[in-house]
Amino acid sequence: MKILLNEGWQLQGCDRHSKADEAARSGQWSGEWLDAAVPGDVHSTLLRHGRIADPFYSTNVEKCRWIEDKVWWYRMEFSFDRPLADGAICELCFDGLDTFATVYLNDRELGSHENMFTPAVFDVTGRLRPGLNRLAVRFDSTIAATAGKDYEKMWYSYSPNRAWVRKAQMNFRWDWGPRLITAGIWRDVALNVYQTAKIDSVFAHTAALREDAADLQLEIAATVWRPEAGLHAEITLSRPGQRLTDTVALREGRAALRLTVPEPKLWWTHDLGEPALYDLTVLLKDGATMVDSYSTPIGIRTLTVQQRTEDGQKRFTFVLNGVPTFAKGANWIPAHSFIGAIGEDAYRQWIAIAKEGRMNMLRVWGGGIYEKEWFYRECDRQGIMVWQDFMFACSSYPDFDPEFMANVREEVRYAVTALRNHPSLAIWCGNNEIQWIHGQKLSDLQDLRLYGEKIYHDLMPELLAELDPTRLYWPSSPFGGNDPNSDDEGDKHNWQVWAGQVYPHRHGEKLVVDNTPAGISFKKFAQDYGKFVSEFGIHAAPVLRTLQECLPQEELYWGSFGLRYRNKDKRPNRGFLMMQSYTGLPSDLGQYIDYSMLAQAEGLKYGLEHYRRRKPECSGALIWQLNDCWPAISWSIVDFHGRPKASYYYVRRAFQPILLSFKEEGPDTVSLWAINDTLQEYRDRVEIGLADFFGNSEYREVLEIAVPANRSVKLREFSKNRINVTYTNFEFLYAQPGDAAAGGNLFFFEDYKDLNLPPCRLEVNRDRAVEDRLELRIRTDNFAKFVKIEHRLDGATLSDNYFDLRPGEEKIVTLQGLPGSLLRPEEIQVAALNQGS
Structure with a gap:
């Protein structure tokens, strides 16, 4: 039985060893308490109650540094009136305490915990009162808790304290985020009641993968309070159209089982196939009585890292179900x-x-x-x-x-x-x-x-x-x-x-x-x-x-x-x-x-x-x-x-699975490559050419290509003289595949600051929304660089944005994800870096 204790928490801060701190420790609660969300943290609670300004606005984060120096108390009350069977075990579990925490039940200390990443579990069997129970957690200052540690031997970045603290290291500042040393109950709190035994862990992994079957290895570990119990586990593995069951006895709290799965649906990354999942359920029973259960989605797959090829070449390649x-x-x-x-x-x-x-x-x-x-x-x-x-x-x-x-x-x-x-x-x-x-x-x-x-x-x-x-x-x-x-x-x-x-x-x-x-x-x-x-x-x-x-x-x-x-x-x-x-x-x-x-x-x-x-x-x-x-x-x-x-x-x-890509081989040479990450050969007719920013064609060619599955191949090498490159700041190469599933590409001979881009004029047709979809048709006369679509519709997504358009090219972009009534075409702006006035 699991009873969540996430509701009804309150928060109060005080100075270390102050009268308020000592009163709270002894259960003599006083002062102002703020309702606190759990899971949550101190900063979020103070912000919600208006006690701090938004730390993410302006430089307000600097005004929050005082929070890290305080002691913070959480408290709540819960009723427990359920009758317990003889031999019942009660455990109080905090899935995440950040970080230096001491836990009290009914004003008596249960113990302390000093790791944000691990649960704090306390045996409270016999400590629960009929009716109302009082639960409190005291969080000491991380800075105070690490004072006096040995810092002389070690090197560090941002703060010496963090090396001694098992909490998110980025709390102490990083080169992309501010110093915000948090505290609080950041994961679920629950009271768990067990009878006879509990499941500690289940490990399910693919032991063997064959053409028509997979072997799934299951390992079960349990804590057993009644060794004389005849414990067994009932295992179910299922997905639509398939269901497998088996049973295994536990010996000294352990059991292992190999389950053969015929015609398994494999887990793949989304770009290679379907990430198929099975539902695994383990019921721990004492005879006909269920004493605990465990369930999780799992996938059947093999995943290794190849570090050397058969001929000894060094690699670092993730191999999924045999596929590099x-x-x-x-x-x-x-x-x-x-x-x-x-x-x-x-x-x-x-x-x-x-x-x-x-x-x-x-x-x-x-x-x-x-x-x-x-x-x-x-x-x-x-x-x-x-x-x-x-x-x-x-x-x-x-x-x-x-x-x-x-x-x-x-x-x-x-x-x-x-x-x-x-x-x-x-x-x-x-x-x-x-x-x-x-x-x-x-x-x-x-x-x-x-x-x-x-x-x-x-x-x-x-x-x-x-x-x-x-x-x-x-x-x-x-x-x-x-x-x-x-x-x-x-x-x-x-x-x-x-x-x-x-x-x-x-x-x-x-x-x-x-x-x-x-x-x-x-x-x-x-x-x-x-x-x-x-x-x-x-x-x-x-x-x-x-x-x-x-x-x-x-x-x-x-x-x-x-x-x-x-x-x-x-x-x-x-x-x-x-x-x-x-x-x-x-x-x-x-x-x-x-x-x-x-x-x-x-x-x-x-x-x-x-x-x-x-x-x-x-x-x-x-x-x-x-x-x-x-x-x-x-x-x-x-x-x-x-x-x-x-x-x-x-x-x-x-990241398109099939991509055409230009490479500058030297000052006078450019090559065209095709990258194929799919598991099928890629065949196509590819148009390649040289044009200027007004759309005048200087060179054009069509290539018939065949690229093996899961390969990258150089298709062609061009010298600038051969394709008549004259003005490197006014011309570009393009590669346009015939297959819509493949990605084309452009190549510029100069950096953006050195390009001589003429002004372009964009023609934008904003079709009225149908259901949750709005269509934009964007066309340009001259080359349009970095066409961006801006809107203020949170929740709406664009099929593409920030792209280049070749002279005369039209592109269709969809905006979707919100009800059509909210997709107002007039609130969408389209512009290019070189757009004329």
């Missing part, structure tokens, strides 16, 4: 600084955004959280693989402290057990960038030891060998080669682009940075020969509406302090350097938004096409980053409110 894949995706950070406030609908929408962006992998970055169950359920359902970091990032960690290590051991055990049944989960990774950064610091460190190494190289592999030997464990990201960020093997983070890091680089050498327009240019992507690029990115502003909602009117101008405050990068001038290199510097806010978006979009397109052309030598490209935790100027391609930047649409087009 190219991982197309992005890095994921918590979608809100107030992590407890993120609900199921938000996760559903975000994963849909990733899927619509043609992504098949998300990396859960190691400075946030082990995401909520909704996140993984949606990835399972929508067919997106998950690269899962453990929650360690960019810092040493005190592996010399026994209490800290015991806390981490429990965290890893819980995270693995909780997540391992998700078919979307592809890989476990020990940390974010720690091995790599430590190598860069060796020339400056007196103590050369990597503090935390015991976690990633001893504790984690030991527990994973026990709990989940079915997936690759990767100690860090990046990792592999002499330098952990090597081109030679493993995965790589490309921060040559944007951060100006100079490569090649060897372990232990001081990192050289070229912070010039040429040094940070996205053209540096062409020098990247990594096997799997798990981070790379470029900054851009969000859409104007997002800035209008988080800045006062007097700060809405190019160069304002408020605008600069949205940018948390350590070197905020990099955005200027990127624009200086590609678009030229802007003169006003509107131009800044356009130019920063164009540089980000074109840069990510350039990098993605480079990586995809190198398939299979390169087998993955994960953009830094998909999303934001607050309204920011950052690397995200979709802003905090879920509003796509230009780069989202560029990335979506660059």
Whole structure:
């Protein structure tokens, strides 16, 4: 029996060791209490009651720093009048306490907890009163709780405290988010009543996959309070049109069973097939009496990482059901600084955004959280693989402290057990960038030891060998080669682009940075020969509406302090350097938004096409980053409110399963490639040509092509002389497939700032909405660069945006997702960068 205790909570703050704090500890409640949502957090509660201004508006976040210094009390009362059978066990479970928490029941201390990522479970058998019971949780200041710790041995970024705290590391500030050290009950609270036994865990994984059947291995672990009970588990595996059942007896709280599934429906990523799911149910019974149950969706699939080919070539390729894949995706950070406030609908929408962006992998970055169950359920359902970091990032960690290590051991055990049944989960990774950064610091460190190494190289592999030997464990990201960020093997983070890091680089050498327009240019992507690029990115502003909602009117101008405050990068001038290199510097806010978006979009397109052309030598490209935790100027391609930047649409087009792509081979040579990620041969008639911005054709050719399944192929190489290139700032190449399912492409010989674009005139026909769909027909006379469609209709989505139109070309774009009565054509604006007056 499970009784949720999420309702009726109240919140009060006080100074540590104050009279109010001592009174609350002894149950002598006084002062003002605020109704508090659970799951939730202190900041959200104070905001809802008007006790703080919106931290995301202007610089208000700086006015909230006092919250991290306080003690915060949660309290609630619940009635418990249900009769309990003899031998009943009662457990009070907090699924998530952030972070230094002490729990009280009926004014008596039950115990304390110091890990945001693990549940706090207390045996309250015999402690419940008939009728009203009082429950309270005291949260100590994270800063106070870590005072006096040993910081001398270790290196860190942003805050020394965070290395000792098992909570979301991004709370302490990051280079895309503010310092907001949260506290509170951020997951469910429940009272669980058991009789005889409870299920601790069920592990279901595909043991073998054959042409006409799959073997599913089930492992069940239970806590048994009555050893004499004759426990057995009844297993049901079902999906529409198929149902399998079996029974297995438990011995000393353990059972294992292999279930053969005939003609299984396999779980695939959405781009390769259907992400088929089965419903697994386990009923734990004592004779005919059910004592506990467990149910979850699972997928039947195999998923491995190929690190060497049969002939010895190094790779880093995810192989799904025997099919080598190219991982197309992005890095994921918590979608809100107030992590407890993120609900199921938000996760559903975000994963849909990733899927619509043609992504098949998300990396859960190691400075946030082990995401909520909704996140993984949606990835399972929508067919997106998950690269899962453990929650360690960019810092040493005190592996010399026994209490800290015991806390981490429990965290890893819980995270693995909780997540391992998700078919979307592809890989476990020990940390974010720690091995790599430590190598860069060796020339400056007196103590050369990597503090935390015991976690990633001893504790984690030991527990994973026990709990989940079915997936690759990767100690860090990046990792592999002499330098952990090597081109030679493993995965790589490309921060040559944007951060100006100079490569090649060897372990232990001081990192050289070229912070010039040429040094940070996205053209540096062409020098990247990594096997799997798990981070790379470029900054851009969000859409104007997002800035209008988080800045006062007097700060809405190019160069304002408020605008600069949205940018948390350590070197905020990099955005200027990127624009200086590609678009030229802007003169006003509107131009800044356009130019920063164009540089980000074109840069990510350039990098993605480079990586995809190198398939299979390169087998993955994960953009830094998909999303934001607050309204920011950052690397995200979709802003905090879920509003796509230009780069989202560029990335979506660059991730098309079949894509034509130009490559600059040298100063006088350009090649055309076809990338085919599908499992069928791609045959087509492709028109290629050279034209000017008025539409005059200088060269035209039709190619008959055949591209093997799951391959990248060079189709043709062109010299500029052969195709009569005369004015590189006034001409462009195009490749137009005949197959509508394939993606065409354009190639410019010069950067945007050097193009001689004539003014264009856009003709826009806005058809009246039918049900929830409105159609825009957009046509241009001359070449139209960066055509953008703007609207203020939250919830409505565009089929495409921020695109180029060739002279005379017409494009149809649909806007849908809202009732037709709300889709007012007159509220939709369409413009191009070179639009005439």
